[in-house]
Amino acid sequence: MSGQNDDHWFKYYRYDPSLAAAILFTIFFLITTLLHTYQLIRTKTWIVIPLIVGGFFEYFGYIGRAISSTQTPNWTLGPFVIQAVLLLVAPALFAATVYMELGRIILLVDGEHHSIIRKKWLTKTFVAGDVLSFLMQSSGASIMAGKTVTAVRNGQHIVIGGLVIQILFFGFFVIVALVFNLRINKAPTARSASHNVPWKKHIQALYYASALIMLRSVFRVIEYAQGNAGYIISHEVFLYIFDSVLMLGLMILLNIVHPSEIYALIRGGKVSRGGLKLYTLSQPSLAYS
Template sequence: MGKIINFLIYHYVPSLGWNASFLALFALSALVHSYQAYRSRFWIFYPTLVLGAVVEVMGYAARVWSSQDVYKLDPFLMQIVLLGFAPVYFSAFVYIVLGMAINRIGQQYSVLTPKMYFYTFICADLVSLVLQAVGGGQAASGAATGAPTQTATNIMVAGIIFQLCTMAIFVGCGIDFAIRAARDKPWAFRVRRMASAQATATSMLTPTPSDTEKGAEIAGSDQGEQAELGKWRKIMAATFISSTMILLRGESLSGAWCLSSLPGFFRSVELSQGWSGYLISHEIYQAVLDGIPMVIAVGIFNLVHPGLILGRKASWRGYY
């Protein structure tokens, strides 16, 4: 009976070719990121993109396992849980990158401070991760014993939807920051706060530079700022692509909308339809709406690596 139930959960035999290809791509990305992070001393890559890619590798290894024995329950549950929360690590990285950009380009263009981005969105990611892990664990336990899994599935769906809402807010804030920085349109309240803080910090008397010195400093500063802004535009473009892929991975406006007659999210719709729903029973949606977007989300930073654009850090300390 257990074998029949498990085959009905999949409704297909997972493709060895598709899943082995994704496993290889994520493994390659993880290895390249590890080397790039070591060379550039950007240690933040290890607990985010590298770890996330490793989780993807484990998830697709489970699907490869299923392709060899579709009746086993463990690999099915492994791939559901692992592939469900692997993108949390990728979103954590793009949150940090935006904070780095704000620090370098100017905090006056951002509605939130870099620290606020870090605490707000990383904490939101942790909440999402816990919800998905708890839901996945309960689903695994329930499926193994034949108990109902709907409550556990709902918890997983809640975690995924929470992650997607958080990412949508982040993308909005990131676009606002990029537009304001490009047009030099800072937030008025941020300018006032920064001016007040600067006035306090420079309250002590300092020598006044001559007009010639001021002119040279301004010219040099303008050239340096333009060069710096050009570098960060490339990184922000990669961040936008990665964030969009994370959203597309969850949001199936073309698939889930048409198939369920409601606008929705791939993973949330997939799970909410149940273990015999249309999306979960057709592997093509797993490949096109999950695998490919996630390969792009992590792989884009192999091509547009902050270490290659900004140069090697002087030490391992700090994010950048």
């Protein structure tokens, strides 16, 4: 590989990016992100801020792909870097919201004694790993834009390292959630046993969200491990199946099973159900009948 011409070996894209697909997902991510923004403003559920930022990353990332599609085959660096970096790191921001919601669920059901990590350290531990993963992925993707064989190789290794860290932390997070779930099912607290506290619905949503992020991260590891001329990165359809659709599904899932219900049960306030329906809870849990 070192004997190959650098410019010949590295290409921004190994296919002609689809303008239709890029526009479609630009619209989809804009809609769900604006809905999340509306839900945030109405319910003041601050833990969804990273999710919203990640949604806008996806939106601008697909705008970058749309611009690139109009430049085929003479792609420029700017749109390529925008889509490569933003689409790569957005799920790390989604993960931050998922991590923080578990802490609120544990608080809601008075279940800290069932968690293998104290609530004080739960969010800090996983968000710290998430930040490290975010920084490694973003810096690695930026380094790859250097186009030389050395830059691309180094960037790929850093991105893979960041993705592996994300997978490890997410795997540990799922273990923590499952252990908590099993323990509280075996020895319920008064609040977890109450029919007025629908915490199971929210922890199930976190499992689904975690599965989507995990599957997408494993896909990305395989993609980067194959290199710039690999089979996966040479076929655009894989990006849309194993990244775009999965991350869009996660955002829509959290539009519907919105974390505001947990917030409202803890401190009162407004809750979003089914995406747009808003209700006001004046008292924690007692407001449900």
